[in-house]
Amino acid sequence: MSNSYVVNLRCADKSCGKEYEKKANYVCEDCFGPLEVNYDYQEIKKNLTIEKIISREKNLWRYKELLPLDSEPTVGLNSGFTPLIQADNLAKKLGVDELYIKNDGVSFPTLSFKDRVVSVALSKAKELGYETVGCASTGNLANSVGANATAANLKSFIFIPSDLEESKIIGTSIYGSEVIAVKGAYDDVNRLCTEVLGSNNWGFVNINLRTYYAEGSKTVGYEIIEQLGWKAPKNIVVCMASGSLLTKIYKSIKEFEDLGFIVPNETKIFGAQASGCSPISTAVKNNWPIFKPVKPNTIAKSLAIGNPADGINAINLLNSINSYSEDVSDEEIVEAMKLLAETEGIFTETAGGVTLACAKKMIESGKLPRNESIVLVITGNGLKTQDPLVNNITKPYIIEPNIEDFNKVLGKEK
Numbered sequence: 001m002s003n004s005y006v007v008n009l010r011c012a013d014k015s016c017g018k019e020y021e022k023k024a025n026y027v028c029e030d031c032f033g034p035l036e037v038n039y040d041y042q043e044i045k046k047n048l049t050i051e052k053i054i055s056r057e058k059n060l061w062r063y064k065e066l067l068p069l070d071s072e073p074t075v076g077l078n079s080g081f082t083p084l085i086q087a088d089n090l091a092k093k094l095g096v097d098e099l100y101i102k103n104d105g106v107s108f109p110t111l112s113f114k115d116r117v118v119s120v121a122l123s124k125a126k127e128l129g130y131e132t133v134g135c136a137s138t139g140n141l142a143n144s145v146g147a148n149a150t151a152a153n154l155k156s157f158i159f160i161p162s163d164l165e166e167s168k169i170i171g172t173s174i175y176g177s178e179v180i181a182v183k184g185a186y187d188d189v190n191r192l193c194t195e196v197l198g199s200n201n202w203g204f205v206n207i208n209l210r211t212y213y214a215e216g217s218k219t220v221g222y223e224i225i226e227q228l229g230w231k232a233p234k235n236i237v238v239c240m241a242s243g244s245l246l247t248k249i250y251k252s253i254k255e256f257e258d259l260g261f262i263v264p265n266e267t268k269i270f271g272a273q274a275s276g277c278s279p280i281s282t283a284v285k286n287n288w289p290i291f292k293p294v295k296p297n298t299i300a301k302s303l304a305i306g307n308p309a310d311g312i313n314a315i316n317l318l319n320s321i322n323s324y325s326e327d328v329s330d331e332e333i334v335e336a337m338k339l340l341a342e343t344e345g346i347f348t349e350t351a352g353g354v355t356l357a358c359a360k361k362m363i364e365s366g367k368l369p370r371n372e373s374i375v376l377v378i379t380g381n382g383l384k385t386q387d388p389l390v391n392n393i394t395k396p397y398i399i400e401p402n403i404e405d406f407n408k409v410l411g412k413e414k
């Protein structure tokens, strides 16, 4: 056992704190709060150093002491360590001094940040002895569970809303998973999966394995810090579905501060949602302590969770650090997808459009300072969500195969 820093699981509600065995437990039976992984940080501090991390392979497991396995990882050995790009062209366009893109749109193997959480959840599933795994998904999770389960010789049942983008459905079925398209929204899919779990001893990555799964998101934050030269940025903007990614990136920064790897930089994290599904942003904007569930209606389908599992955590976090969360229309999402492509050569999916469009809005309103470092977390790839662009993008010139026609295009016609 190389890696036994997990003590147990613990109720995340500080006033409860009930402890559980490190099995597929995920909800507190006393207060129904979510569980969190309880690490022995004292031991980690004694054993983990920056030098040790740097000496390892460039994948998400280089931070394995801070991930919730008891044995060596078996899934996702080539995932993580995506590029962090200094985005000077976009910075100029937005009128900010220092801007970076963390590009999980090129994540291996399925082009979204979900490869991180799935690597952790399926490694844990194998450790716990599950032979069948599954998930409730808004699309990218389906792709990643499909690919990673197949490669790990696990059987998989993948539940999605039936109105998902064609490319996300094909990008799941191709791996030979059992894909179940449910006539309903994500929240209906999720509820059904909980019922399915009642009669099957399976590992659902974002339900009974969720406590482990969520920890995988921390690696986005670790990598940003490492790639900035062991320094936390001043501001990070993240799009939200369940709200888990946002809260875990923040946790990763606090962990690196507590381990003494970085000097605290008062990093603020900002949320981003589509106006067609913005329960968290709406609560933050109105100073509500809790969100009102909504019925999603947006092109940003990967973020379309109307009743977000970590919504309250995200709201509490954003309020506690005096931060903010914005939302944008479908038109603004498409414009931002084009803007990122035209300035930085990065084709992101609708979710990335949400992140950039919200960042732009928060720069204009003064919520995001123009003279501080900003990291935009781009979570998925545009090849998966091309539908909203079909009638919204410059069409190619269509010409006969002769030089005269081409010269007409160039405006050189004599």
Ligand SMILES: *Cc1c(COP(=O)(O)O)cnc(C)c1O
Pocket: 112, 113, 114, 140, 141, 239, 240, 241, 242, 243, 244, 245, 246, 302, 303, 349, 351, 352, 379, 380
């Ligand atoms: C799932 C997803 C998110 C948000 O994840 P949460 O942790 O549920 O908030 C963001 N971007 C993309 C592309 C996703 O697929």
Ligand SMILES: [Zn+2]
Pocket: 011, 012, 013, 016, 017, 018, 028, 029, 030, 031, 032, 033
């Ligand atoms: Zn509890």
